[in-house]
Amino acid sequence: MKPAHPVPSRKRARRVVAVVVSLVCAVALSPGTAARADNPIVQHIYTADPAPMVHNGRVYLYTGHDEDGSTNFTMREWRVFSSADTVNWTDHGVPMNLATFAWADANAWAGHVTPRNGKFYWYVPVRQRSNGQMVIGVAVADSPTGPFRDALGRPLVGNGEIDPTVLVDDGGQAYLYWGNPGLWYVRLNPDMISFSGSATRIPLTTAGFGTRVGNSARPTLYEEGPWVFKRNGLYYNVFAAECCSEFIAYSTAPSPTGPWTYRGAIMPRQGSSFTNHAGVVDFNGGSYFFYHNGALPGGGGFTRSVAVEKFAYNANGTFPTITMTSTGAPQVGTLNPYVRQEAETIAWGSGIETESAGEGGVNVGWIENGDYIKVKGVAFGTGATSFSARVASASSGGRIEVRLDSSTGPIVGTCDVGSTGGWQNWTTTTCGVSGATGTRDLYLRFAGGGGNLFNINYWQFGNTAGGGNLLTNGNAENGTTGWGVLGSGTLSSHPDVVHGGTRSLGITGRTASWNGPSQNVTSRLTNGRSYTTTVWVRAQSGTPSVRATLSLTANGTTTYVSLTPAVTANANGWTLLTGTANVSWGGTLSNATFYLETAAGTDGFLIDDVSFQ
Numbered sequence: 001m002k003p004a005h006p007v008p009s010r011k012r013a014r015r016v017v018a019v020v021v022s023l024v025c026a027v028a029l030s031p032g033t034a035a036r037a038d039n040p041i042v043q044h045i046y047t048a049d050p051a052p053m054v055h056n057g058r059v060y061l062y063t064g065h066d067e068d069g070s071t072n073f074t075m076r077e078w079r080v081f082s083s084a085d086t087v088n089w090t091d092h093g094v095p096m097n098l099a100t101f102a103w104a105d106a107n108a109w110a111g112h113v114t115p116r117n118g119k120f121y122w123y124v125p126v127r128q129r130s131n132g133q134m135v136i137g138v139a140v141a142d143s144p145t146g147p148f149r150d151a152l153g154r155p156l157v158g159n160g161e162i163d164p165t166v167l168v169d170d171g172g173q174a175y176l177y178w179g180n181p182g183l184w185y186v187r188l189n190p191d192m193i194s195f196s197g198s199a200t201r202i203p204l205t206t207a208g209f210g211t212r213v214g215n216s217a218r219p220t221l222y223e224e225g226p227w228v229f230k231r232n233g234l235y236y237n238v239f240a241a242e243c244c245s246e247f248i249a250y251s252t253a254p255s256p257t258g259p260w261t262y263r264g265a266i267m268p269r270q271g272s273s274f275t276n277h278a279g280v281v282d283f284n285g286g287s288y289f290f291y292h293n294g295a296l297p298g299g300g301g302f303t304r305s306v307a308v309e310k311f312a313y314n315a316n317g318t319f320p321t322i323t324m325t326s327t328g329a330p331q332v333g334t335l336n337p338y339v340r341q342e343a344e345t346i347a348w349g350s351g352i353e354t355e356s357a358g359e360g361g362v363n364v365g366w367i368e369n370g371d372y373i374k375v376k377g378v379a380f381g382t383g384a385t386s387f388s389a390r391v392a393s394a395s396s397g398g399r400i401e402v403r404l405d406s407s408t409g410p411i412v413g414t415c416d417v418g419s420t421g422g423w424q425n426w427t428t429t430t431c432g433v434s435g436a437t438g439t440r441d442l443y444l445r446f447a448g449g450g451g452n453l454f455n456i457n458y459w460q461f462g463n464t465a466g467g468g469n470l471l472t473n474g475n476a477e478n479g480t481t482g483w484g485v486l487g488s489g490t491l492s493s494h495p496d497v498v499h500g501g502t503r504s505l506g507i508t509g510r511t512a513s514w515n516g517p518s519q520n521v522t523s524r525l526t527n528g529r530s531y532t533t534t535v536w537v538r539a540q541s542g543t544p545s546v547r548a549t550l551s552l553t554a555n556g557t558t559t560y561v562s563l564t565p566a567v568t569a570n571a572n573g574w575t576l577l578t579g580t581a582n583v584s585w586g587g588t589l590s591n592a593t594f595y596l597e598t599a600a601g602t603d604g605f606l607i608d609d610v611s612f613q
Contacts, residue, residue, distance in 0.1 A: 038347045038376065039328030040295055040305035041089050042081060044354060046070075048304040049110030049225070049277040050290035051165075053144070056567060057578070058082045059283050060144045061089070061290065062113045062122065063306055070302040075108040078124065080145055084578075086288065086308065086329040087376045091344040091354045093362045095146025096122060101137050103154060105129040110225060110277055113144070114166040114192075116174070118543070118568055121192045122148050123176060125162035128155060136164045136178055138193050142570040151193045157186060159199060163277075167228045167235075167256055175256050177202075177237075180224035183209075185257065200257070208260035209251055212242055221249055221262070225277040228256070234317055238266065238278050245274040248291065250319060266319045267291060274301040284332045286310050289322050334379035334439055337461040338469070339534045339611040340500070343389070347376035347441075350407070355455075358424030360499055360574070363457040365423070369398070372407045372445040384436040386462035387413045389444075390500070392455045394423045398448020400456070402433060404440045412436045417454045426457060426501075433461065458500065470524040470531075471594065474610040476505040486595040487515030499536040499574045499608035506540055507596075508604040514549075517607060518595035521550075525592050528584045533563040534611045535577040535596065539570050542603030548577055548612075550594055555587035563612070566599040574608070 040047070046066035053060045061081045067074045077097035081089045098108050104126035111124035122139045135158025139148035157176070164178040166188070174188035176195065183202040186195040202208075210221035225240040234252050237260060241249040248267040251260040267276065271293030279290040289311050292304040299305055310329040311322050335341070343364040344354050351371030357363035364373065387402050397420075402413035413433035420427050436442075446453060472482030479493040488511040494504045507517050537546045547566035552559050564579035594612055598605070 037326040038087055038374075039307040039324075039326050040293065041087075041308055041328060042091070042306060043296060043346075043349050044091075044352055045079070046296065046299065046303045047079060047306040048075070048292045049163075050279045050292060050306040050308075051110070051112045052279045052281045052288065052290050053113050053115070054281050054283050055115055055144050056565070058084050059086060059281065059288070060113070061306065062111065064108060064110060065094075066303045068298070068303065072302060073107070073109065074302070077108055078111060078122070082145070085332045085335065085377065086283065086310070087331045088335055088345050088347050090342050091346070091362055092145040093354065093356055095141065096124075096139055096148040098126065100139055100148060101126055101150050103129055104137065107134065110163045112165045112227075114168060114174075115144070116168065116192050117190070118142075119192075120144050120148075121151070121166070123156070123164040123166060125164060125178070128158065133158055134160050134162050136176070140193070141572075143573045143575060145573070147573070156193065157195065157199060159184065163225045165226050165228055167230065169230065169256055173256075175228070177226045177228050179226065181218060183222060183226060202258060202260070205260075206262075208258070208262055209239075210241065210249060210262040210264075227278055227280060229280060230256075231282075231313075232317060236280075238280055240276050240278070241265070243275070245269050246276045248276055248278045252317075263318060265321070267322045267324070271295065271324050272300055273304045275304070286329075286332070287313060288329060291324070293324055295324075295326070331377045334377045335375060336532050336613070337378050337380060337384060337436075337442070338463055338613045339532060340458050340460045340609050341375070342458050343373065343444075343456040345375065346373050348374040357455075357457050359426055359457065359501065361457070363392075363455045365452075365455040367398075367446045367453045367455065368451065369446065369448050369453065372443050374407070375442040375444075377439055378442040379439045380436045380461070381463070382437060384412075384433045384461040384463050386430055387415060387433050387459065388428055388430040388462070389415060389417075389459040390426055390457040391417045391429050392420045392423055392426045392457070393417055393453065394421065394425075395419065395452055395454070396449065398446060398453035400429075401445040401447055402431075402436070403443040403445050404436065405443075406441075407443045407445050409443060410435065417448075423455055436461070469611045469613050470521050471519050471610055471612050474612070475501050476503045476608050476610075477501050479503065480505065482519060483517050484519065485515065486518035486593060486597075487512055489515045491517060494606060497538065497606060499538070501608075504538070504606045504608035506604065506606045508540060510598075510602040510604065512602065513600050514595075514597045515602070516596040516598070518593050520592070521594050521612070522589060522592040525583060525589065527589070528582070530580055530582045531563070532580045532611075532613055533578065534609070535564065536574045536608045536610075537567070537569040537577055537596075538574050538606040538608075540604035540606055542601065544569050544601060544603035544605045545599040546577060546596055546605055546607075547599065548579070548594070548596055550581075550583060550592060552583070552585050552589065553591040554585040554589045558591075559585070563594075569605055
């Protein structure tokens, strides 16, 4: 908590150029185009070297962080963001920094995260304090959002080169690649923190990596930043080519170790950064190309920003030419406003910053008059009737203007925020909403006097037409009120470990996997309607694989609806369960029970911020 809540230097600097940028955009883009300009995907900090990973229905994006005003690659921490729709990105903060590696002293540069064995491994290049050499370290976490911890207490491998990436092949063999000016690999052992044999240098031939003109010391186009993956039996190596400035090119091979054949450029030289760095993933039936440029105010070669484009491979498996746009990728689906949404879930933000929240997670802060957050493609359906936000203020506060379509669009609700006595003293403000229907872009515009107004942690809309939370005390703030136990077990309220607010709900003493916290929702269901469930879970004992289930008894027959996939919970952080399911039955419904169970075993677990809407 920052008692004085000073405005960060980057915010002061960006305000100076904001008017200029707005004028340029107004001239360069039509109103329709401007409304869709959501690239780069993070605007409140500079990000670089994207490493996307798809896990449990979300894209997790791991990046470096260029410090404001940098005139070199000044980077001290790594960041993580995630999205379910490729346009609204949640800022999960700083899960790892240089201090994670006690033996390193500089250069939190381009890394890569891969899941294995129920854990997440982050491979990064850092400078070793003892000899000043660039080496590759590895950190591990139990959650894709961290926190990450040093897995070895020393470098994994090192030869003065950078930019690691990992491929886990179909047979389970993992390969770690890295290199600038060379290109190297080692075969990782199943533990992912050791390797067999020694580092092998991949021959950089012109046939394999293209021809660089006029540089006898580096005759091929390969420069740095390899990204290796397999698709339809073919291995791809996407890399930054021919500094400086760089373009993105690629080679292919029949095996993970080659021989490689150069295939050409993917993204030509463009943008205002002299470097580029790519990451490629498939998500929800589409292919996505992540890169960085210098498109934000104050941006350049040392103050970069991550962006994304959706693309389709050519019929023969080759890449098309991909160009940078301010539009970015299209939205996958819509965003549900009737479940808790983190305030740091943003398609575009103006003037805001983020920080660690005292009640857990991340909050939006340093809010001043005129700042706003855009959330894209919000599905209000038949209409919202209320808006609630978790807020804190050490000043006189201000107000949240709930607007649609643009930051100057129609106001459908206004919530007042008063002083709470501290920047991390949280309370909930609620106001009525009228006119929020259909699928619209949501703008939360902040207004008030001078200076910092308030912080916001999360928000949620209500809907009396079936869109509200059907559960009583879903946030567990009222202890065990509204909750029972299906089968055996003991419920308890936990003020010591929370996801949001001041309490969570725990269950111990389960004697079967189907035992768990439950609520009867018989009178609250509509036949044939789809319901969205979100639950934050955390282990109390063991590593339970938790899921949400609905039992329906109609005409004497009981059926079960899986509301979320089973996800392994751990004791070191909160994990999100989420899913959407159609609920229907034949005949007369006599009982419907919402409950949390485990895929197997009787381990205890905690739940918080449970929503069934």
